[in-house]
Amino acid sequence: MSDDEVEQMSVELSKVLDHIEKIRELDLEGVPPTSHVIDVVNALRADEPEPSLPREVILAAAPEPLNDGFGVPSPGAA
Amino acid sequence: MSELIDLTAAAAAERIRAGEIAAAELFEAYRARAVANDLNAYTWVADAPPPDDGYAQAPLGGVPVAVKDLFCTEGVPSQSGSKILEGYRPPYTATVVAKLAQAGAPLLGKTNQDEFAMGSSNENSGFGPVLNPWDRTRVPGGSSGGSAAAVAAGLAPWAVGTDTGGSIRQPAALCGIVGLKPTYGACSRYGMIAFASSLDQAGPLTRDVTDAALILRHTIGRDRHDSTSLEFPGEIATPQAEDLKGIRLGVPEELTGAEGGIEPGVRESFEATVALAERLGASVEPCRLPHAPHALSAYYLIAPAEASANLARFDAVRYGLRVDGDADLITMYSRTREVGFGAEVKRRIMLGTYALSSGYYDAYYGTAQKVRTKIADDFREAFERFDFIVTPTSPCTAFELGSKLDDPLAMYLNDFLAVPMSLAGIPAISIPSGLSEGLPVGFQLAGPAFSESRLLDAAHALERAIGFDGSEARANNGPERKAI
Numbered sequence: 001m002s003d004d005e006v007e008q009m010s011v012e013l014s015k016v017l018d019h020i021e022k023i024r025e026l027d028l029e030g031v032p033p034t035s036h037v038i039d040v041v042n043a044l045r046a047d048e049p050e051p052s053l054p055r056e057v058i059l060a061a062a063p064e065p066l067n068d069g070f071g072v073p074s075p076g077a078a
Numbered sequence: 079m080s081e082l083i084d085l086t087a088a089a090a091a092e093r094i095r096a097g098e099i100a101a102a103e104l105f106e107a108y109r110a111r112a113v114a115n116d117l118n119a120y121t122w123v124a125d126a127p128p129p130d131d132g133y134a135q136a137p138l139g140g141v142p143v144a145v146k147d148l149f150c151t152e153g154v155p156s157q158s159g160s161k162i163l164e165g166y167r168p169p170y171t172a173t174v175v176a177k178l179a180q181a182g183a184p185l186l187g188k189t190n191q192d193e194f195a196m197g198s199s200n201e202n203s204g205f206g207p208v209l210n211p212w213d214r215t216r217v218p219g220g221s222s223g224g225s226a227a228a229v230a231a232g233l234a235p236w237a238v239g240t241d242t243g244g245s246i247r248q249p250a251a252l253c254g255i256v257g258l259k260p261t262y263g264a265c266s267r268y269g270m271i272a273f274a275s276s277l278d279q280a281g282p283l284t285r286d287v288t289d290a291a292l293i294l295r296h297t298i299g300r301d302r303h304d305s306t307s308l309e310f311p312g313e314i315a316t317p318q319a320e321d322l323k324g325i326r327l328g329v330p331e332e333l334t335g336a337e338g339g340i341e342p343g344v345r346e347s348f349e350a351t352v353a354l355a356e357r358l359g360a361s362v363e364p365c366r367l368p369h370a371p372h373a374l375s376a377y378y379l380i381a382p383a384e385a386s387a388n389l390a391r392f393d394a395v396r397y398g399l400r401v402d403g404d405a406d407l408i409t410m411y412s413r414t415r416e417v418g419f420g421a422e423v424k425r426r427i428m429l430g431t432y433a434l435s436s437g438y439y440d441a442y443y444g445t446a447q448k449v450r451t452k453i454a455d456d457f458r459e460a461f462e463r464f465d466f467i468v469t470p471t472s473p474c475t476a477f478e479l480g481s482k483l484d485d486p487l488a489m490y491l492n493d494f495l496a497v498p499m500s501l502a503g504i505p506a507i508s509i510p511s512g513l514s515e516g517l518p519v520g521f522q523l524a525g526p527a528f529s530e531s532r533l534l535d536a537a538h539a540l541e542r543a544i545g546f547d548g549s550e551a552r553a554n555n556g557p558e559r560k561a562i
Contacts, residue, residue, distance in 0.1 A: 001416060001424060009425060012486050016429065019487055020375040023449050024441060033447030036306075037276065037454060037503030038263050038527055043305035057169045063400035070395050076406030 082107045083552060087235040087289045091139025091182075101140025102127045104235075105186070108142060112187050112233045114557035117209045117218075119228040121147050122155045123187035128179075136182025138296060143183040144234035146225050147191050149175050149280075150269040158271040159191040159221075161204040162392050162399045162418030172269025173301045174238060174280045181296035186234055189224030193420045194389065195245055195273040197221050198492045201483055202422040209479075210253060211551040212517055216476040219249030225283045226253040232552030236293060237283045242273050243377050244472075244496025246281045247508040251471035251520020254510045254548045256537070257283045258290045261527045262503035263308040265294075266301030274384035275306075277377075277500050285548065287509065287538040291317050294530060315531045317538030322358040325536055327523075328365030328464035333495055340473045343514025348470045351511040351521045354543050355468075365460050365467065369452040373498040376453070378490055379433045379446035380501070385423075386430030392418065425486060454502040461526045466536060469495045471508040471520030499524045507537050510546040518548075 001009065055068060064071035082104060085093065093099045105127035112123045124142075133140035145151065148158040150168035157163040175185065192202040200208040200223025208223040210216040211231035218227040222239025226249035229237050239246045241259035250257025258281045265280040272278060282293035295314035301307045329352065334340065340348075356362055394400035394414040402413040419427070433442040460467060473495060482489045499506040504527050511521035521540070525533040 005421070005424065009421075009428060012425065013428060013432075015487050016378065016490065017432075019490075020378055020442070023372045023375040023379075023445055026369075026372060026445075026449065026452075028445060028448040028452070031448040031451050033444060034450040034454065034501075035447075037450075037501070038261065038308065040263070040306070040308065045302065053169050058396075061166060061169065061397040063394060063398070064403060072395055073403060073405060073407050073410050076408065 083111070083232045083556070084549065086285050087141045088292055090235060091141050094134050094139040094141070101134040104140065105142050105184070108186055108234060111557055112228070115231065115233045115555070117211060117227050117231055117555065118206050119190055119208050119224040119231065119233055120144070120187045121157065121190050121205050121224070124185055128184045133182045133184060138178065138182035138292065140182055140184065141235050142186035143178050144186050144189050144225055144228045144237040145175055146222050146237070146239045147188045148195060148240060148271040149238070150271065151175055151185060151188065154185070155188060156271070157204070158195070159193040159203040159205060160418065160420070160423070162414070163397070164204070164399065166397055170269065173266035173303060174297045175269070177297050178238070178293070189222070189228055189237060191224055192221035193423050194271070194385065195221040195240055195242055196385070196422050196426055198244070198248055198489055199477070199482065200224065200249070201479065202420055204420055207479060210476045211555045212254060213476065216478055216517070217252070219252035219472070219476065221245040222283060223249045226250050226255060226257065229253070229255050229283050229285060230548060230551045231555035233555070236285065236289050238280055238293065238297070239283050240270060240278055240280050241500065242277045242381060243500045244493045246283060247496050247506060247520065247522060248472045248493065250283050250508045252476040252518065254518030254546065254551060255283055255285055256287055256290050256507065256509050257281065258294060258507045259499065259505060260294060260298065260530060261505045263306050264310055264530070265297045266304040266307040268301055268303035272388040274381040275388065276384060277381060287317050287534055287541050290507070291315070291534045311528050312531065314534070317534040319535040319539040320542060322355055322360035322536060322539050325360040325466070326464045327352070327355055327360050327362045328460055328467045329362060330367040330370060330467055330469060331364050332367050332370040333469045333498070338473060338494065339491070340470055341475065341514070344470045344472070344474060344519050347512045347514055347519040348521060351540065351544065352468065355540060358539055358543055365464055367456040367460060367498065369449060369456050370498045372449050373453055373501055374490065374494045376446040376449040377493070377497040377501060378429065379442050380450065382426040382430030383433045383443050384430070386427045386434065389423065389427060450501045453498055457502045457504060465525065466533065467524045469522050471495060471522040475514050475517035475519060495522065503527060505530050505533055507533055509537050509541050509544070510548065511544055512546065
C-alpha cells in the first residue's frame, strides 16, 4: 500500500472495527465455534494418482515460465 | 426479435425443443444484445454459438447462460473482476459451468462483478462499474451486478452468480429479478475463484422462479473436486404452487424492526407482500432471531479472514499480473499486489489478517465463529415453528453510483438482511415484490437447509400473485437504445 492508502485505510478500518467490536459484548461462554455449517463428517476418497494437466498448459498462464518451471526473481540480499 | 427476448428461459427451451425456433437463432439474438450493451455488464462475450446444435435436445434446450467472471472457463478470460487476473484464461472449467453446458446451456459470456466478489454495488470491479438497467445513474448491486443487470436488461436469458453474504440476492433485488442462494454445499465450488470458502455458494439469477429451479436442478450435486459439496437429498421439482395454504411465515423482529434503517418504500412493498401472502393462505407471525443483529459483525470478521488466506495465492508466479519482475522477490510480491488489487480488496485483506493475528484471534475470529453457531441455532429454533423466514432482501433500492464509495461501513450495512442466512448456510431466494419510485424492491424468503424445492414453490405462488413486470428494463436497454 502507498502512504496515502495507509492513512485513509486506518481511518476507514477503525470505524469498521468500532462497529464489529459490539460482538464482544455477547456472552458466548461454552458456545462451540462453527467449524462447518452443514453437518458433514469427513469427505474421504481413495488416494489414487490420476493424470494432471500437461506442464505446458499450466505454464502457459505463468507470467515468466523458465526452464519448464515458474521463473521467480532472486530473493535478494536480505 | 423482441418477442424472443421476452420469453423466459424455460419458455424459450420449450420452443426450441418444439422446433419453433432454432437454438442458434436465440443465441445470436442475445449475443447481439450482449455485444451492443452499454451497461458494462459483460467482460467477455462469445463470438458464436457452440457448433453442435445437439444442445437443443438437452434439458436446457440450448438456451445460453451468462456466467459471473469468477467462474473459471477454459480458454476464456476469468478474472474475478480483478486487474491482478487481467487476461487470465484458465486451463479448466468450473463444475457448475460444465454441468450447465452438459445440460444444454452453452456459455454466452462472462459478467462483470465486484473484484473477488467483494462489494455490494459492483463499483469495486477492476473493469469499471455496471449500470442499473432501471436507472443508469444507479448501481445494480453486487457483487454479481453484471449477472443481475444482464438478465434484467434482456442481455442474457439467465445467469449464474455467487453469493457469499448476499451477492446473488441483493443485486437480483436491485435489478428486479429472481436470485437464489442455495444451501451451502448444494453446488460445487470447484473452479470458482475463492473469496470466503466457508460461505461462497453458486446460484441462479433469472427472470422468474421457474427458471431458477431449472438452473438449480442441473447444477446441484456432489462433486469429487469439492469435498464440501453434498449429495442433494431429493430432486428440484418444477415449482407449481399457486397458493400458500398451511405455510407459516416468520417475520424476524431483529431484522425488520425500526432501527434497521429499512427505507419507507421498501418497507411498504414488504408489508404489502406479507399481506398478499396471508391472502394466499399463509399464516404470518413475528419471530425472534436474537443474534441476527450481530451477524454483520461476525460476517465482516469471518469473510475477510478467509479472503486474506485465499488471496495469498496471487503472488505473480503461477498466473496473473507480475510487476517489477526484475527486482528482488519481496519487491515483486508487494508491488504486484499494490498495483493489482483494488482498495476494497486491500481493506478486506487488512481486516482479515488483523482478525487472525496472534493475540487477536480469539477476540475476533474465534468470537465470530461462536456467534455464527448462535445464529445457526436461532434459525434452527425458528424453523421449528415456521416454514420460512421472510424479510426485505435489501434495506434500500438501487442507490446512486458513487454515493457510498467513501464510507465502507455504510456499504457493508447494506448487507445486514442477507448475511445471517449466509452464516447459517441456509437457502434464501429474492423475488421482485414491486417498484418504489420506479426502482425494484426485493422480497426474501429463507428456509432450512435443503428446503429449496419448497422454497421455490412458495416463491412461485407469491410471484404469480405479485405479477411483477420487468419488461420495461428490457425494452429500455436493447441495441436500438443507441439510436435514440
